[in-house]
């Protein structure tokens with residue numbers, strides 16, 4: 001115990017004067033969390049608050065153009081500009097505006113589009129009532145131009161174009177009913193006109209798929225980024241830890257360590273304990289940042305849920321996994337430079353694979369499979385369960401188990417390697 | 426075994442794996458309680474190898490070594506508690522101060538609280554450190570580092586002090602003053618001291634006995650005065666050169 005305290009004090013004193021170490025362990029995480037969260041939050045906010053600039057050039061003067069105008073005006077993600085062919089006469093003109101960044105998407109509805117729709121629907125109904133007339137081909141097509149900024153986010157473009165299709169479909173249905181109604185009235189020789197309701201009889205209720213229990217989570221940049229960058233930062237413990245382990249194997253110190261009373265491996269575990277403690281501090285620090293500091297910048301407050309046991313266990317296992325990886329790197333390599341290069345790059349790769357930078361579900365299928373080998377991914381999946389999906393201990397225990405196995409594996413391999421380093425030949 | 430034998434080494438041989446010559450060849454040696462013993466030899470003679478086996482850092486190929494009756498093979502933990510070790514290379518954390526390094530080493534030997542603090546302060550003053558004891562070791566001169574390195578071996582006042590080339594790279598003044606300190610420890614605390622070196626003036630002055638070794642073998646053994654007399658040399662260096670020749674070592 002006394003030796004553990006001695007190691008603790010020594011490592012602590014070494015750490016606080018190690019500017020690089022402090023930067024890696026504490027300054028970098030704070031900056032990463034702030035920058036990444038702010039970037040995502042701002043990007044998200046600016047587009048949802050002011051809307052995506054969309055240009056609707058409506059050359060049609062019938063009901064199709066009108067209902068598209070109405071529809072997009074209600075479409076909350078758009079900031080709509082409507083033009084009736086006064087300002088934007090041709091698509092070259094429009095393209096130039098988009099390239100200049102004035103709009104992200106432009107929709108051009110041609111002249112007489114409603115008439116073409118009516119004609120086509122009329123033909124179709126006629127063929128229904130008149131057996132001799134069979135329509136195999138439609139008379140004329142309406143071409144609706146959709147011009148898109150090539151740098152625009154795919155999901156925005158998709159949202160706009162599916163909105164477009166939806167509005168057209170509903171106009172089509174209305175026109176179909178109208179004409180059918182007229183035909184039927186004609187056949188029945190009646191004057192009654194069908195009154196079509198203004199509202200749609202489908203309403204949509206969107207909600208987030210969460211696991212339980214009444215608690216609703218707001219998926220936002222804070223909930224996503226804070227756990228991701230906390231994991232990333234905790235894994236960067238590998239650099240100072242491996243460096244410190246390797247330095248202690250330098251000629252003189254290694255002799256001193258091995259001639260102290262007791263086993264060197266117990267001294268080494270004292271060091272691991274110190275870094276484990278640092279990892280926990282890092283985590284708590286980042287959580288406090290999310291809870292108390294980020295809201296001051298106008299960001300949402302971090303919600304860490306209420307599953308304390310699950311959260312604590314996951315965090316302890318994550319920290320142990322990171323520390324054991326540091327030990328492994330520090331054991332495998334013989335100079336601090338080698339360990340820093342390999343350790344740093346391997347964490348970057350594991351974090352990219354693990355979905356720290358880009359969500360795993362946006363990766364191609366092969367990458368999604370590969371990503372499940374990254375311990376950073378296991379931890380991330382665990383935190384998303386707790387912070388976003390409302391999961392509890394049950395939902396994360398498999399991730400915790402994988403982290404534990406990784407810890408046991410790294411410790412065992414390092415122990416075997418160390419035994420050979422401590423062999424007296 | 427003699428009553429007052431402290432380190433006893435018999436027929437000790439060492440061949441490093443992958444090497445085809447012996448680093449130590451059939452060395453038999455006894456060091457008595459309370460003496461200052463100098464193991465002298467040119468570079469590559471096998472001094473560090475001997476030192477490492479005695480500290481339990483290395484296993485011998487054949488033969489055995491005992492310290493205070495404990496075998497280095499079986500009782501290394503008992504040995505670790507009664508020896509102090511000063512490695513040839515500086516064994517300090519460069520970014521910690523001299524004092525913090527010593528506090529750490531003291532704690533690792535089980536010292537604590539006031540005793541530890543006082544012991545560290547006492548040693549620091551004795552070895553000429555005042556304000557600079559709180560500066561980072563990396564800012565120290567070579568001699569200062571060596572002195573802190575040495576204090577690391579004596580803080581816990583071991584029965585037996587083992588030093589590998591403690592005076593290497595020091596000027597004559599520092600070397601002499603360090604040996605004076607060792608002599609003091611030897612007198613006051615009855616510490617047995619084994620040190621290796623290739624400096625002969627200090628050995629001649631301070632050692633009760635010396636052994637001259639080369640190529641893994643002990644060539645002669647005795648008190649400096651006796652050796653000089655017996656070999657008809659004018660000083661220990663003369664005797665040394667007689668035994669080890671003038672060929673340059675790598």
Ligand SMILES: Nc1ncnc2c1ncn2[C@@H]1O[C@H](COP(=O)(O)OP(=O)(O)O)[C@@H](O)[C@H]1O
Nearest residue numbers: 441444448466467468469470471472473474475
């Ligand atoms: N780890 C090692 N592996 C192989 N040979 C070694 C090793 N260490 C020392 N030697 C060899 O053993 C001999 C004695 O070395 P050493 O004990 O370090 O000498 P000294 O300390 O007297 O300078 C030398 O020839 C050296 O090259």
Ligand SMILES: [Mg+2]
Nearest residue numbers: 472473513590
């Ligand atoms: Mg040597």
